[in-house]
Amino acid sequence: MGGDGGVIASNRRYMRGAGTANCTADNASHDKKETEKQVRHELMTLCYLTKLPLQFSTQQIVADPYGRLYHKEQAVEALLRRKTQGVDELGTHIRGLKDLKVARFHLQNGNKPICPVTNVELNGSQKAYLLPNTSNENVNVISERAIQEMGAEALCSEYGEDVLDKGRMIQLAPPFSNMEEIQETIAANHEQKKKATKKNRKKNKKRKHSNQSDAPSRPARQGFHSSQTIRQRVDSSVKTSEVLSSMFTTGAKKSADDLFARS
Secondary structure (H helix, E strand, O other): OOOOOOOOHHHOOOOOOOOHHHHHHHHHHHHHHHHHHHHHHHHHHEOOOOOOEOOOOOOOEEEOOOOOEEEHHHHHHHHHHHHHHOOOOOOOOOOOHHHOEEEOOEEEOOOEEEOOOOOOEOOOOOOEEEOOOOOOOOOOEEEHHHHHHHOHHHHHHHHOOOOOOOOOOEEEOOOHHHHHHHHHHHHHHHHHHHHHHHHHHHHHHHHHOOOOOOOOOOOOOOOOOOHHHHHHHHHHHHHHOHHHHHHOOOOOOOOHHHHOOOO
16 A cells, blocks of 8 residues: 555544644633633622622622622621621621622512623623712613723713722622732722822811911812813723723724713
8 A cells, every 4th residue: 555645644633642632731721711600600699708699689789899799798797707706707808898899780580680781691701890989879780891882981971970980990700810910909009099098188287277368269060070071081090090991992982972862
């Protein structure tokens, strides 16, 4: 059979052992993705403290700075045990109740949380964000896809102009690969708040001892801001946040007027 133009053995894709290494690597990568997917699903559907299914329709749900969800009642009890018994079940990133933000979900069929804009189920397979600074009293959890589709201006129009304040948005059930970045962001925000508080105290002290006799300026009308002011605040928030910058790419989003025309 030699020299008759037959297939050379080394070129056969079905040779014994061919592709074994790549196949093993692919399987490992697949298993890792499946494991992370399962973890994110559990983070979005189970109370992080008790590991019991979250009762979205009957109990108040709160989120910590790491995007983990809890039944508020169990979280408060854990804080009390920390204070009275010295047992820390939550972690040092939760200093008190102020670090737990109420998560208000749009529910379908009683207890299934979905995004109010895209109607996609929020079960960990889609990125979701809690907007703690929103003026919307009904819902403050939406998907990343919704944020991208709405655009910055429409998002502020629907949920309040302060919703995009840097460091306030909380990604729910983030992957472990993002945890280090999240921890660094939280630490930076805490440091920034300390500096701002110290600066404000100095200003107030200086103002208190000031002998200026100028009449106070007319207070601004609460709840009213021009569209130019809102646009400036939105642009500033997007530019100073890597997360928001990645969501709102130039020219890739629909017009806010088209998306949210109210009848």
